[in-house]
Amino acid sequence: MDNLDSIKYKRGQRVRILVGLEEGKIATGTIRILNDPKEDPGHQIGVELDEPVRYGHSLEGELPREVVDPKTHVTVGRGWWTLPQYIEPL
Amino acid sequence: MAATVLIRRLTGAGPTLTDITSINTRANAEDAHTTAGTSNSILVPSAGTNYSYWVTTRLDVTAITAGTVNNIKWYTDGANNLGTGVTMKMNTASSYVQATGTAGTSGTQLTTGNHAGLAGAPTDAFAFTSGSPKSVSGTTSSVSSTFADMVVYQIEVGTTAAAGATGSETLTWQYDDTSS
Numbered sequence: 001m002d003n004l005d006s007i008k009y010k011r012g013q014r015v016r017i018l019v020g021l022e023e024g025k026i027a028t029g030t031i032r033i034l035n036d037p038k039e040d041p042g043h044q045i046g047v048e049l050d051e052p053v054r055y056g057h058s059l060e061g062e063l064p065r066e067v068v069d070p071k072t073h074v075t076v077g078r079g080w081w082t083l084p085q086y087i088e089p090l
Numbered sequence: 091m092a093a094t095v096l097i098r099r100l101t102g103a104g105p106t107l108t109d110i111t112s113i114n115t116r117a118n119a120e121d122a123h124t125t126a127g128t129s130n131s132i133l134v135p136s137a138g139t140n141y142s143y144w145v146t147t148r149l150d151v152t153a154i155t156a157g158t159v160n161n162i163k164w165y166t167d168g169a170n171n172l173g174t175g176v177t178m179k180m181n182t183a184s185s186y187v188q189a190t191g192t193a194g195t196s197g198t199q200l201t202t203g204n205h206a207g208l209a210g211a212p213t214d215a216f217a218f219t220s221g222s223p224k225s226v227s228g229t230t231s232s233v234s235s236t237f238a239d240m241v242v243y244q245i246e247v248g249t250t251a252a253a254g255a256t257g258s259e260t261l262t263w264q265y266d267d268t269s270s
Contacts, residue, residue: 020169040214041214041217042178042216042217043169055258057171057173057252057257060174065174065252066173067252072255073128074254074255075173079174080169081171083167083169083219086167086169
């Protein structure tokens with residue numbers, strides 16, 4: 001990834017996630033974490049989604065802990081890691 | 091006609107080659123392919139790290155005419171949404187080593203010491219994206235399941251991981267095909 005791509009985003013910025021969510025879902029949220037892609041390539045931009053999603057999580061403890069759906073045993077949370085090319089500013 | 095190229099998962103001592111092209115395969119604490127099995131899930135550790143059994147995959151050319159398959163690449167979507175405390179590491183390997191561990195608890199850690207064919211120490215799989223993929227050695231102009239290196243990956247589960255099924259990740263193979 002190009003480092004310049006992440007520079008255009010800031011913590012607290014509202015964004016729309018276009019790629020990566022389950023079944024092609026598009027969601028909106030707020031950027032909570034910006035990491036150095038060289039140090040943690042899988043955790044570059046942490047977004048707190050407006051609504052919880054299946055397989056969502058806590059952004060490594062930044063948000064309340066994800067819960068497990070007792071019926072499906074799938075985790076549900078509001079955290080989502082993404083890349084600059086998978087989001088757009090609102 | 092384009093070559094027919096399958097993605098295989100290798101399991102067992104044989105090994106057994108299972109076609110996993112465009113389907114799900116679980117990285118559980120067992121040396122087996124399932125699309126949704128949960129009977130031997132990885133135990134969330136109370137301290138340290140538990141591991142999936144390492145997963146061995148490779149390409150398999152089952153039909154090719156007058157051409158070559160080469161320039162093989164492997165990559166992820168770049169974002170780790172396996173969940174809190176869960177990571178994935180990978181490297182290529184030139185030979186097969188069956189995955190081992192304690193079924194239902196943890197696999198043996200993927201290291202060059204435990205896997206003699208591994209090209210080097212495994213690294214974060216999410217560093218490899220379509221724009222910066224992992225190169226996989228190999229080329230063939232004939233039907234072959236052993237023309238290229240394997241990709242071996244492993245899920246690592248830390249103490250902060252949640253119970254339950256994690257998210258899925260899409261792992262992509264790419265190659266050039268000059269067959270007619």
